[in-house]
Amino acid sequence: MGSQKVIVIGGGAAGFFGAIAIAEANPNLRVTILEASQQVLAKVRISGGGRCNATHSCFDPVELIQNYPRGSKALRGAFTRFQPGDTVAWFEDRGVALKTEADGRMFPTTDDSATIVDCLQLAASNAGVRVKMGAAVTAVRQIASESPQFEVQLKNGEVMGCVRLLLATGSSPQGHRIAKSLGSKIEPTAPSLFTFNIPERKLTQLAGVSVPVAELKLTVPGPDPTDKKAQTKLQQNGPLLITHWGLSGPAVLKLSAWGARALKNSRYQAKLWVNWLPAHNLEDIQQQLSQGKQDAPRKQIINHRPFLFPQRLWEYWVHRAGISPETRWTELSKKSLMRLSQELHQGEYNVQGKGVFKDEFVTCGGVSLKTVNFKTMESKACPGLHFAGEVLDIDGVTGGFNFQSAWTTSWLAGQAIALAP
Secondary structure, rough: OOEEEEEHHHHHHHHHHHHHHHHHOOOOEEEEEEEEEEOHHHHHEEEEEEEOEEOOOOOHHHHHHHHHHOOOHHHHHHHHHHHHHHHHHHHHHHOOOEEOOOEEEEOOOEEEEEEEHHHHHHHHHHOOOEEEEEEEEEEEEEOOOOOOOOEEOOOOOOOEEEOOEEOOOOHHHHHHHHEEEEEEEEEEEEOOOOOOOOOOHHHHHOOOOOEEEEEEEEEOOOOOOOOOOOEEEEEEEEEEEEOOOEEEEEHHHHHHHOOOHHHHOOOOEEEEEOOOOOOOOHHHHHHHHHHHHHHHHOOEEHHHHOOOOOOHHHHHHHHHOOOOOEEEEHHHHHHHHHHHHHHHHHEEEEOOOOOOOOOEEEEEEEHHHEEEOOOOOOOOOOOEEEEOHEEOEEOOOOOOOOHHHHHHHHHHHHHHHOOOO
């Protein structure tokens, strides 16, 4: 390829990582990143609450792929070539150390996403990558199929030529339009990783209260609400957070990812059951509540908690079970005790809409994986066109998995483009 040109469309994580991989593996190539906005790596800057959850400390590809509602099968081979361990080494080689937190998420030791942003920009600069901002692409045309040649049309009227093209436009509809115009099939998009809106005032007044582990079961109706066979049923365990709009936290975000398409089709109407005490079965809970009657018979029920939970949360459950806060333990009827037990073991909530997970939006859908060669990330329909990151129909649960798929696919694409004849 000599000193021929390569264009990367998209100045996000995948675009930069891919451009760096190309330029470092083949310094003779002239690599240009085209970014539509006036700021590159915007999503990296805000990820992880501004700390950048760069990857996850899961180094076994078989285990790693379990965290991808879409793309797991295609990623298995890809992760044998570039996985979280390689990501850690890549950043360490460039002076950025990553640390592992208790839940497996990995962040720069500086706890500052700017560390990752600066590293990527410096690596790109050192490799000779040109970055052009405010360069919105309106169309791409393939002008020679045997020896891949592309014309990239910019919004300002400029036309740029290249022999290889890396499409790393994230979930941008324009990126999907470009891919489709070059022969790719596009899977319908849907939001992933979002919170559940539960318009229950007594619940949302507890915003900020969390529990370390809860068991959640979600039932999403099909087109015919009476058809139980058409329902989507999902289950997740993990930390749970009450918000001003309903429920969030890792357990909810995982449910939203796995149920992304079904929830979109149901217009985000679903039934959610919460087991606030997953370490106990219903009988255990009943026994502990009965023990409360023996231990503090004269105390008001809200002033004696048989379980270690925030006081406000306990008062909420008592209210939800229809029990007056002035009720003393000795006055608690068997029926009320059963209702309270059920509330703790399987409280029922109506999901009526979705919120967002901070600014870390993720979308499922995009370029169909069946149309991509995962050894090279090259389009099967358009030779010379490669894909990386969220433009593909790949999405992971929260915890650094979406960045890892971006690093992996862009690295693979970069190696293939750099070594192409």
